[in-house]
Amino acid sequence: MFAMLPSLCRFHRQFSRALLPLVSRQVELKLLSSSTHVQRAKYGNATSERKKFYRDVTISQGEGGLYEINLDRKKLKTPGGKLFTVPNEALAIAVATEWDAQKDTLKFYTMHLTTLCNTALDNPTHRDxxxxxxxxxxxxxxxxxxxxxxxxxxxxxxxxxxxxxxxxxxxxxxxxxxxxxxxxxxxxxxxxxxxxxxxxxxxxxxxxxxxxxxxxxxxxxxxxxxxxxxxxxxxxxxxxxxxxxxxxxxxxxxxxxxxxxxxxxxxxxxxxxxxxxxxxxxxxxxxxxxxxxx
Known part of the structure; x- marks a missing residue:
């Protein structure tokens, strides 16, 4: 399933991986703290790292035909506490690939699709x-x-x-x-x-x-x-x-x-x-x- 990604997804994945060895943690934090799509309070965690706590990443279809991301048997949630759901299978595959690509440490600052989904779901700035x-x-x-x-x-x-x-x-x-x-x-x-x-x-x-x-x-x-x-x-x-x-x-x-x-x-x-x-x-x-x- 994860091999069926479009060229843009390959670009995103390859570029994200390529940049990791090039920077220090201080540079990463400085860059990401200026993101206009991250609310400083709850969304500040996007600049942090965390030890990987799951082994398997899967997707499933829930209520209303929406797709969910499962880390082992736990459903992913947004920083705002909402159930993480996306409108179609294609986007769910792309997001799941970001989580599947993480190694021993979760580097949230490389997970741009996940961040964009969180922004759309939580809409922290309450815009229409x-x-x-x-x-x-x-x-x-x-x-x-x-x-x-x-x-x-x-x-x-x-x-x-x-x-x-x-x-x-x-x-x-x-x-x-x-x-x-x-x-x-x-x-x-x-x-x-x-x-x-x-x-x-x-x-x-x-x-x-x-x-x-x-x-x-x-x-x-x-x-x-x-x-x-x-x-x-x-x-x-x-x-x-x-x-x-x-x-x-x-x-x-x-x-x-x-x-x-x-x-x-x-x-x-x-x-x-x-x-x-x-x-x-x-x-x-x-x-x-x-x-x-x-």
């Missing part, structure tokens, strides 16, 4: 769909690919060559105008564009919006996130484009190798997890078979 959509759209005014530099010439050319094609694609795809700007104020995004994206986001269910907002938050870009969700970009491409200026500076001046690797793998893991969560949360019984095919 409209509030999530509004929060996501705020990134459009400060979108990564819309802010351009005027120097050095090498970076100017790089941004034009790499970001313009993505902007052209999304403007054609959604029949909108976005543009770019050298001004610190950024481009003036037309209200019609915002309304088009608002309506598009409104077509997603609550769970999928949690995942999509998470991706937007990671990439700091609505444009790149839509490109990823629409499968115009891969995870690696979206992350590289989000880090374009940083990668340029690294190529020019060098870098601290372990720190660069950690940042890259962590961003890939989180982005892949958010996209996978959005896909699996919106799937129907028919879509599930398609998504799970390798």
């Amino acid at each position: 769909k409209d509030q999530i959509i509004s929060a996501a759209l705020k990134f459009l005014d400060t979108d990564t690919v819309c802010y351009r530099v005027e120097e050095p010439p090498g970076l100017v050319e790089l941004q034009k060559n790499e970001w313009d094609p993505v902007l052209d694609w999304i403007e054609r795809r959604y029949n909108v105008v976005i543009g770019s700007s050298f001004s610190i104020m950024g481009p003036q995004i037309p209200e019609e564009t915002k309304e088009t994206f608002r309506q598009h986001l409104g077509s997603y269910n609550f769970w999928s919006l949690i995942g999509l907002e998470y991706v937007i938050n990671q990439l700091k870009s609505v444009v790149l996130s839509f490109g990823l969700i629409d499968r115009h970009l891969t995870v690696e491409q979206a992350v590289l484009l989000a880090r374009l200026e940083e990668e340029y500076q690294i190529q020019r001046w060098g870098n601290v190798e372990w720190a660069h690797d950690y940042d890259m793998y962590e961003l890939r893991a989180r982005t892949a997890a958010g996209a996978l969560f959005a896909y699996l949360s919106s799937e129907s019984a028919t879509m599930k078979k398609k998504i799970l095919q390798d």
Whole structure:
């Protein structure tokens, strides 16, 4: 069952494992304490480790057709004390894989899908769909690919060559105008564009919006996130484009190798997890078979 995961799930799992040897515990805690999806009180435990207390991970279907995660014979619960349930088997398989992949110590900070499910179930900030959509759209005014530099010439050319094609694609795809700007104020995004994206986001269910907002938050870009969700970009491409200026500076001046690797793998893991969560949360019984095919 666990071998039937989509490519995004493989990305998420591989990147999460790859980053573990690269960081100290202090760096992990500092990064995760800033997560906007973790409530400081009950959700603070997401930054901790715990000795593994189970051997087997299984899924089962409970009331209302919802799926549950079982650790040995105990049902998993959320930080808020709710029964941990997900809307379909595909997402249950992906979450169970996170728990199954843990070794002697549970590293909660690598279990992004579990964290997103906890957020959707407990909704610690008590937001509705409209509030999530509004929060996501705020990134459009400060979108990564819309802010351009005027120097050095090498970076100017790089941004034009790499970001313009993505902007052209999304403007054609959604029949909108976005543009770019050298001004610190950024481009003036037309209200019609915002309304088009608002309506598009409104077509997603609550769970999928949690995942999509998470991706937007990671990439700091609505444009790149839509490109990823629409499968115009891969995870690696979206992350590289989000880090374009940083990668340029690294190529020019060098870098601290372990720190660069950690940042890259962590961003890939989180982005892949958010996209996978959005896909699996919106799937129907028919879509599930398609998504799970390798």
